Amino acid sequence: MRVGLVLYYLLVAIVVVLAAVAVYLLVRILLVYARARRLQIMRNYETMLYAVLPRITAEEALHVLLRERDDDALEEVLLRMRDQAETPWKDKVVELYRLAGYAEKRLRQLSSPSRSRRCQAARRLGRMGIPEAMPRLRELLEDPHEAVRDAARRALLGTEDRDGEGSSARVGAEEGPAEG
Numbered sequence: 001m002r003v004g005l006v007l008y009y010l011l012v013a014i015v016v017v018l019a020a021v022a023v024y025l026l027v028r029i030l031l032v033y034a035r036a037r038r039l040q041i042m043r044n045y046e047t048m049l050y051a052v053l054p055r056i057t058a059e060e061a062l063h064v065l066l067r068e069r070d071d072d073a074l075e076e077v078l079l080r081m082r083d084q085a086e087t088p089w090k091d092k093v094v095e096l097y098r099l100a101g102y103a104e105k106r107l108r109q110l111s112s113p114s115r116s117r118r119c120q121a122a123r124r125l126g127r128m129g130i131p132e133a134m135p136r137l138r139e140l141l142e143d144p145h146e147a148v149r150d151a152a153r154r155a156l157l158g159t160e161d162r163d164g165e166g167s168s169a170r171v172g173a174e175e176g177p178a179e180g
Contacts, residue, residue, distance in 0.1 A: 038073055041070050042077050045074055046081070049061065049078075049081065050081075052065065053092050054089060057092070058095040058096035059095075061092075061096060062099045062100055071100070075097070078093055082128050094128060094129065103133075106121040107125070107132065107133060107136065115145045115148055118145075118151070119147050122148065122151040122152045126151075126152075126158045127155070127158065133155075137152045137155050137156050138152070138156065141156075
């Protein structure tokens with residue numbers, strides 16, 4: 001009787017461990033599926049935008065083609081399109097970024113109490129080259145957190161290099177002496 005009880009508890013323990021492993025694997029599968037789905041959505045947006053942006057306005061693209069959109073995926077696609085130096089319609093990409101509300105959202109996040117949100121907003125606004133963000137990014141050069149100051153500095157440098165001004169010395173001067 002005693003051996004049977006030990007075997008019973010051993011089998012129950014094995015079943016519990018197997019159930020936990022099964023749940024873990026199911027969660028992992030669902031996460032991989034969600035990531036693959038997001039990448040597919042991004043690929044679809046990118047294909048569509050490359051095909052239609054030369055032919056229609058940014059406003060038409062937003063209101064006709066992108067009515068029901070995944071905002072995170074679309075913003076990432078627009079950032080990638082803006083990063084590509086060969087894109088002949090960069091102005092349309094920036095306009096679409098603004099029309100979709102991403103520029104306004106990121107400008108608000110520059111004042112967020114969250115350091116990571118301020119960093120992300122600075123990086124994205126810098127990548128997109130939003131002129132209205134430049135004064136706010138310069139203010140972030142005085143932020144108490146080094147990561148935020150660094151994100152603002154990189155955003156300003158990237159924007160100025162992209163615009164052809166090449167004034168990295170001016171940004172460095174505004175930032176003050178380098179921290180060692």
